[in-house]
Amino acid sequence: MDEPLLRRENLLAAIKAIPSFDEAAAARARLHSDRLTKPPGSLGKLEEMAAQLAGMTGELWPDLSRRAVVVMAGDHGVCEEGISAFPQGVTLQMVLNFLNGGAAVNVLARAAGAEVVCVDVGVASPLAHAGLVSRKAVWGTANMTKGPAMSLAETLSALLTGVETAHELANKGVALFATGEMGIGNTTASAAIVSALTGLSPEDTVGRGTGISDEGLLRKRTVVEKALEVNSPDRNDPLDVLSKVGGAEIAGLTGVIIGAASRRCPIVIDGYISTAAALVAARLAPACMPYMIGSHVSQEHGHPALLRELGLSPLLTLDMRLGEGTGAVLCFHLLDAALALMGQMATFDSAGVSGGKE
Incomplete structure (x- = not known):
């Protein structure tokens, strides 16, 4: 196999290795966010970032310190x-x-x-x-x-x-x-x-x-x-x-x-x-x-x-x-x-705070 073709095959292998976005993990993150002591969605893009990070990594609180x-x-x-x-x-x-x-x-x-x-x-x-x-x-x-x-x-x-x-x-x-x-x-x-x-x-x-x-x-x-x-x-x-x-x-x-x-x-x-x-x-x-x-x-x-x-x-x-x-x-x-809020904020249940009405 010539060099450009081999390189193209290596590139295709990397592309095929990309996992699907974990929609279930993102949904769990959004559900957890809605249980925190705040009106749903009130932290805007910070909440969506947390959900996106969960979907990317498959973890609710991924360690991104490195x-x-x-x-x-x-x-x-x-x-x-x-x-x-x-x-x-x-x-x-x-x-x-x-x-x-x-x-x-x-x-x-x-x-x-x-x-x-x-x-x-x-x-x-x-x-x-x-x-x-x-x-x-x-x-x-x-x-x-x-x-x-x-x-x-x-x-x-x-x-x-x-x-x-x-x-x-x-x-x-x-x-x-x-x-x-x-x-x-x-x-x-x-x-x-x-x-x-x-x-x-x-x-x-x-x-x-x-x-x-x-x-x-x-x-x-x-x-x-x-x-x-x-x-x-x-x-x-x-x-x-x-x-x-x-x-x-x-x-x-x-x-x-x-x-x-x-x-x-x-x-x-x-x-x-x-x-x-x-x-x-x-x-x-x-x-x-x-x-x-x-x-x-x-x-x-x-x-x-x-x-x-x-x-x-x-x-x-x-x-x-x-x-x-x-x-x-x-x-x-x-x-x-975004991740600190997810991991450190109290939920309505844990803080004994009454949730909002539907």
Whole structure:
């Protein structure tokens, strides 16, 4: 069996391993929530989160104390087209910042008791650090305005790196995941993916990314339009889309989502780039969708429409657009709160409080 075919078989095995959402466990969680000393539904999304977590894990009070933010890193050849306010070398510099604990996601992860796992799946420069997970599938993608960003073999390699990373962490006891990324140029690739898979025009999917000017925004839209025209990605083939106009770190995150779902682990989806990866994961493996939790609404232009496409209801609106996993890791606190309420609040019976009337 040739290598791409073997990798595809390994991906299909991970997809087939995703368990069904446990509706009975979710129902038990809702019933317990209704018995707590409060009007039914009065804690809103916190109650629904608790039920969703029960359905994902099959447990009423799952232990999610071991958690990780998986930051996939990769470079993009499309940066040659001048679509970012920052040079491509910032990808490497920021990966080192993550590894040294100095980035925003590191600070927020420490506050949430989460580990930051940084994976080099496609950085264009050599990288060496004791804390780095080095799984380079490609040395930066090709310029997608001139042809496919990656080969199918490279795409599958990056995807399986994500699956394997999730499995390795789950084997170590990690029970809750958040998606993070680093890659100058990756909002351009994400916009191209979203346009290719949904039919939305680049005008609806392309945003300002790192903060480009009006002129830069128009150029970025033109670049996405050209990439779609040159590559003609097949809307009905997510792997074709991912390889032609995607990125290694986006493919890696797609794999993390599938891998986490296959181990019944909740995965909190960060901003625009992470949600583009979630869209690819959902198209490849619809069974992983119940394991996704939308974290926040990014300021990136196309994010609200993308969330609607996936049916994700984000928990936060904080006008953020940093990426890295920052919005996702903030939501760990809300998940902790939902589970604490389930496990620690008194019921009407235990507290001797009269329940409400039907």
